[in-house]
Structure formats: structure tokens, C-alpha cells
Amino acid sequence: MAEQLDTSPYDALLLLSFGGPEGPDDVVPFLENVTRGRGIPTERLKEVGQHYFLFGGVSPINGQNRALLDALREDFAEHGLDLPVYWGNRNWAPYLTDTLREMAADGRRRVAVLATSAYASYSGCRQYRENLAEALATLTAEGIDVPRVDKLRHYFNHPGFLRPMIEGVLASLADLPEDVRAGAHIAFTTHSIPVAAADTSGPVEAHGEGGAYVAQHLDVARLIADAVREETGAEHPWRLVYQSRSGAPHIPWLEPDICDHLEELHGQGVPAVVMAPIGFVSDHMEVLYDLDTEATAKAAELGLPVRRSATVGADPRFAAAVRDLVVERAAAERGREVTRCALGALGPGHDLCPVGCCPARAPKPAAAGADSVYA
Numbered sequence: 001m002a003e004q005l006d007t008s009p010y011d012a013l014l015l016l017s018f019g020g021p022e023g024p025d026d027v028v029p030f031l032e033n034v035t036r037g038r039g040i041p042t043e044r045l046k047e048v049g050q051h052y053f054l055f056g057g058v059s060p061i062n063g064q065n066r067a068l069l070d071a072l073r074e075d076f077a078e079h080g081l082d083l084p085v086y087w088g089n090r091n092w093a094p095y096l097t098d099t100l101r102e103m104a105a106d107g108r109r110r111v112a113v114l115a116t117s118a119y120a121s122y123s124g125c126r127q128y129r130e131n132l133a134e135a136l137a138t139l140t141a142e143g144i145d146v147p148r149v150d151k152l153r154h155y156f157n158h159p160g161f162l163r164p165m166i167e168g169v170l171a172s173l174a175d176l177p178e179d180v181r182a183g184a185h186i187a188f189t190t191h192s193i194p195v196a197a198a199d200t201s202g203p204v205e206a207h208g209e210g211g212a213y214v215a216q217h218l219d220v221a222r223l224i225a226d227a228v229r230e231e232t233g234a235e236h237p238w239r240l241v242y243q244s245r246s247g248a249p250h251i252p253w254l255e256p257d258i259c260d261h262l263e264e265l266h267g268q269g270v271p272a273v274v275m276a277p278i279g280f281v282s283d284h285m286e287v288l289y290d291l292d293t294e295a296t297a298k299a300a301e302l303g304l305p306v307r308r309s310a311t312v313g314a315d316p317r318f319a320a321a322v323r324d325l326v327v328e329r330a331a332a333e334r335g336r337e338v339t340r341c342a343l344g345a346l347g348p349g350h351d352l353c354p355v356g357c358c359p360a361r362a363p364k365p366a367a368a369g370a371d372s373v374y375a
Contacts, residue, residue, distance in 0.1 A: 005079060005080060005081060005327055006327070006330060006331070006334075007081055007083050007112075007326055007327060007330045008330060008334065009110045009330065009333055009334065010083065010110050010111065010112045010150075010326065010329075010330050010333075011083070011084075011107075011108050011109060011110055011111075012083065012084050012085070012086060012103055012106075012108040012110075012111045012112070012147075013072070013083055013084070013085045013086070013111070013112050013113075013114060013322075013326060014085075014086050014087070014088060014099065014100075014103070014111050014112070014113045014114070014149070015065060015068065015069060015072070015085060015086065015087045015088070015114055015116070016088055016089075016090075016096065016113050016114065016115045016116070016128055016131070016132070017061065017065050017087070017088075017089050017090070017115070017116040018061060018089060018090050018091055018116065018284075019033075019061065019062065019089030019090055019091040019092030019093070019095075020052075020058075020059025020060070020061040020062055020091075020092055020284065020285060021052055021057055021058065021059050021092065022057075022058055022059070022062055022092075023056075023057050023058060024053065024056065024057030025057070026057060026092070027049040027052045027053065027057050028042060028045050028046060028049060030059075030091060030092050031045040031048060031049055032045065033090075033091040033092065034091050051285060051289045052285065054289070054293070055285070055288065055289075059284060059285045060282070060283060060284055060285065060288060061282065061284035061285065062089075062092070064282035064283065064284065064313055064314065065087060065116070065282075066087075067313065067314035068116075068282070068313070068314045068318075068319070069085055069087055070314065071314040071315075071316060071318070071319040072085050072319050072322055072323075073085055074319070075316065075319040075320055075322075075323055076323060079323060081323065081326075083326065084106075084108075086099050086102065086103055087099060088100065088135075090127075090128070090131050096131055096132070096135045097134075097135040097138050097139065100132075100135050100136065100139060100146065100147070101139055101142075101144065103147060104139060104144050104145065104146055104147060108147050109147050109148070110147060110148050110150070111147045111148065111149045111150070112150055112152055112326050112329060112330070113128075113132065113149050113150065113151045113152060113368060114152050114322055114325070115128045115151060115152075116281045116282070117281070118154055118155050118156040118161060118279075118281060119154060119156050119190075119212075119213055119216045119217065119279065120154055120201045120202040120206075120211070120212040120213055120216060120349075120357070120358055121193055121197060121198070121201045121212075121213045121358055122193075122197050122200075122201070122358045122359070122360055123193065123197075124213075125151075125154070125353065125357075125358050126353070126357065126358035126359070126360060126366060127360070128151070129151060129353065129366035129367055129368050129369055129372075130360070130364045130365065130366045130367075132149050132151075132366070132367040132368055132374075133364070133365040133366050133367040133372075133373055133374065134364070134365075136149070136367060136374050137365070137373075146374070148374065149367055149368050149374070150329065150333070150351075150368055151353070151368035151369075152322075152325045152326065152329055153325065153329070153340075153348060153349040153350060153351055154216070154349040155321060155322075155325060155349075156216050156217075156219075156220050157216070157219060157220065157223070157342045157343050157344045157346060157347075157348075158321045158324070158325070158341055158342060158343075159317075159321070159341060159343055160315075160317040160318050160319075160320050160321025160322075160324065161312055161318055161321055162220065162223055162224065162227075162343060163317055164310065164312045164313075164315040164317055164318060165220075165224055165276065165278055165309065165310075165311070165312060166223075166224050166227045166228065166231075167310075168276065168309035168310035168311070169186060169224055169228055169274055169276050169309045170228060170231060170232070171309065171310070172274040172276070172307035172308065172309040172310075173228070173232070173236070173274055173307075175307050176272050176274070176305055176307055177272070177305060179271075180271035180272035180305055181272065182234055183270065183271040183272065184236055184270075184271065184272040184273060184274055185236060185237045185238060185239070185265055185270050185272075185273050185274075186221075186224075186225060186228070186236050186237070186238040186239075186273070186274045186276055187238070187239060187241050187258060187261055187262070187265075187273055187274070187275050187276065188217070188220070188221040188224070188238060188239070188240050188241065188276050188278050189240075189241055189242065189243050189258050189275055189276065189277045189278070189279060189291065190217050190240070190242060190243070190277070190278060190279025190280070191242070191243065191244050191279050191280070191286065192242035192243060192244060192245040192253045192254045192255070192257070193213065193253065193254060194247065194251055194252065194253055194254075195252040195253060195254060196251075196252075197213075197358075198210050198211050198213045198214055198254055199211050200358065200359055201213035201214075201358050202215075202216075202357060202358065203350070203353075203354050203356070203357050204354070204355075204356040204357070210254075214240070214254070215346065216346060217240050217278060217279060218240055219344040219345055219346050220278050220344070221238060221240050221278060222344070222345075223343055223344050224276065224278065225238045236274075239256075239261065241256050241257065241258050241261045242254045242255060242256065242257055242258065243257065243258045243277075243286065243290040243291065243295070244286040244290050245257065258275065258290070258291065258295045259294065259295055259298045262295060262298050262299050262302060262304060262306070263298070263302065265304070266302040266303075266304045270304075271305070272304065272305040272306065272307075273299070273304060273305075273306045273307075274306070274307050274308075274309055275291050275295060275306060275307070275308045275309065276308075276309045277291060277308070277309070277311055280311050281311060281312055281313070281318075282311050282312070282313045282314075283310075283311050283313065287308075287311060291308050292308055295308075296308070321341075324341060328340055328341075329351060332351060352368075352369060352370050353366075353368070353369035353370060353371075354369070354370045355369075355370050355371045357369065
């Protein structure tokens with residue numbers, strides 16, 4: 001057992017996330033960070049920021065990350081893992097560069113990185129690797145001896161990520177009025193991204209229509225729908241749909257949008273819908289606004305009963321899955337035989353992102369991959 005739970009060579013875990021404002025005065029500076037380099041006027045950012053102002057200017061994502069940090073630390077302690085957990089963000093405090101500076105000062109030399117994105121895509125994987133490289137370059141320029149960072153594999157099909165979502169859908173179905181429950185459809189939702197980015201997501205061999213991004217979400221949707229059928233005895237039709245589109249209207253993004261899908265289902269006489277946000281780790285702003293506010297309002301306008309199922313958040317089973325991922329990767333780094341836990345048709349993801357995986361339009365140096373600028 002001691003060997004199984006050995007996390008060497010890692011001496012720390014870094015939770016790497018998006019970040020979000022924690023008060024009204026933070027909203028525009030946060031959006032400036034998110035959109036840096038795009039030349040978006042401040043007035044436009046204030047318009048976009050109305051979603052945050054509806055919630056007091058506070059994004060829930062930072063609080064949810066704190067809850068996940070607590071869950072990870074508790075799980076690690078219960079299983080005898082003396083592995084400190086740090087937290088750094090792409091777009092708001094605590095900033096990634098500052099966290100890596102703290103880790104270097106604490107003497108951390110080999111860091112496992114958990115990104116709060118379960119799937120392959122540029123913004124959900126490659127961009128985080130670019131963020132790591134940029135932060136490490138900044139610290140190197142300061143004369144700091146930086147640690148090596150290794151990003152943990154995608155966990156979309158790990159049972160500890162799937163089971164909480166399955167139970168969330170079951171609970172949402174049970175919460176629907178009895179007279180519409182049996183005929184309810186499931187709308188599995190995720191963040192829309194440009195079609196071009198989807199088609200080139202994942203390793204080169206996965207590129208094509210939808211790429212790894214769509215394939216991974218479809219695999220998760222099938223797994224959840226199958227589990228729901230097995231546990232209820234009822235077949236609930238489902239579809240993968242999208243939300244939170246942004247960007248120029250002339251650029252094709254993944255469709256259909258959740259609100260358009262609700263209209264279509266209502267037109268078909270579907271009696272109820274469960275919206276299941278499988279593309280999101282926690283109930284951050286895009287879940288609270290795009291689903292709980294906008295899509296729920298659309299459903300009310302249509303007279304269509306809807307429920308929104310829970311995300312994974314800080315569920316103890318997810319914390320246990322992260323422990324499993326760290327121990328698994330550590331064993332592989334020590335040259336041990338590893339049994340990787342994954343459900344569905346796609347199997348476990350790669351430890352090391354290969355060259356050409358989730359490319360950007362304007363490539364930047366990246367860490368934690370086969371093309372890493374930091375070995």
C-alpha cells in the first residue's frame with residue numbers, strides 16, 4: 001500500500017484555474033486580463049461584465065476552488081499523502097506566476113499540475129501549458145531556479161468525475177413533476193468553441209470533425225445516459241449542446257446553443273428537460289448565468305419544465321480521483337507499470353501532450369508536453 005500511494009518524484013500539487021473577480025471593482029480589470037491583446041474597449045467590457053454585476057461582481061469560481069483545495073488537502077491527509085497543494089490562476093489572484101514563485105521559494109522541485117478543465121482543447125489544455133511556460137520564463141528571467149511541472153492527464157472519463165454527474169442527473173430527473181418525468185430529455189451542455197479549434201483539438205490523429213473535444217464530451221454523455229437508464233429503467237433521449245458562445249458572429253462555433261435546443265424540444269412536444277453541464281468542473285459564472293439564468297428564463301417563457309443537474313465541484317469522489325491521478329502519474333514517472341482508471345470507449349488520456357496537440361492560431365512556447373521548453 002505504501003508503494004501504491006507513493007507520490008515521488010512529486011513534492012507538490014498545483015491547482016491551475018481560470019480565476020474570477022471577487023467584487024464589483026474587480027470585474028473590468030479581470031475582463032481586461034481575459035481579453036488582453038484583442039483591443040476590446042472598456043465600455044464593451046463593462047457591458048460584458050453585467051453578468052458578473054448581477055451576482056454582486058463576484059464570480060463563484062474562486063470560492064469553489066477554495067472548497068476543492070480543502071477537499072484535496074483533507075483527502076490527502078486521510079490517505080497519508082504529505083503533498084502540499086497550491087493554487088494559481090490564469091486571469092486573477094492568486095496569479096500563476098506568483099504561486100510558482102512561492103513554490104520555488106518553498107523549495108518545490110517537481111510539481112504535478114491539475115487544470116480545472118477535464119477535456120482536450122486549446123483553451124482547456126494547451127493555453128494552460130502556455131501559461132505555465134510564460135510564468136516559468138518570467139521567474140527564470142528573475143534568476144529563480146524554477147521547478148519542473150507536469151500536467152496531469154485529462155480526467156473526463158475517470159469514475160470519480162463521472163459518478164457525481166450521474167447522481168446529479170438522477171436527482172434532477174427525480175425532482176421533475178411526476179407527470180413529465182418519464183418523457184424528459186437530457187441536454188448535456190459544454191462551452192462552445194470555434195469549430196476550427198474543435199476540429200484540431202487533441203492529438204493530431206484525433207483531428208477531424210469535432211476533434212477530441214467533441215468526441216470526449218460525447219463519450220461522457222453516453223456513459224451518463226447509459227448509467228441513468230440502468231438505474232432508472234427509463235430511456236431518456238439526449239443530445240450534446242453548447243453554451244457561452246463569444247467572439248465574432250461570422251466565425252463558426254459549435255452548435256446548437258442550449259436556448260435554441262430548448263425551443264426545438266418544446267416545438268417537438270417534449271415535456272421536460274434536464275440540463276447537465278458536463279463540460280464544467282464547478283458552478284462558475286457560465287453555469288450560473290448561461291444555464292441558471294438565461295436558459296432557465298427561456299424555458300419559463302416556453303412553459304417547459306427544466307432542471308439543472310449538479311457539477312462535480314468539491315465532491316470527495318473527485319478529490320479521490322485527483323489523488324489517483326497523482327499517484328498514477330508518479331508511478332509512471334518512476335518507471336512503474338501503471339493501471340489507469342478510465343471508463344468509456346476512449347480509454348485513458350496521454351500523460352504527455354504530443355507535438356501538434358490542440359494547436360493555437362499563433363503558437364507560443366508551452367510547458368508540460370512533448371514540445372516543452374522546460375524539461
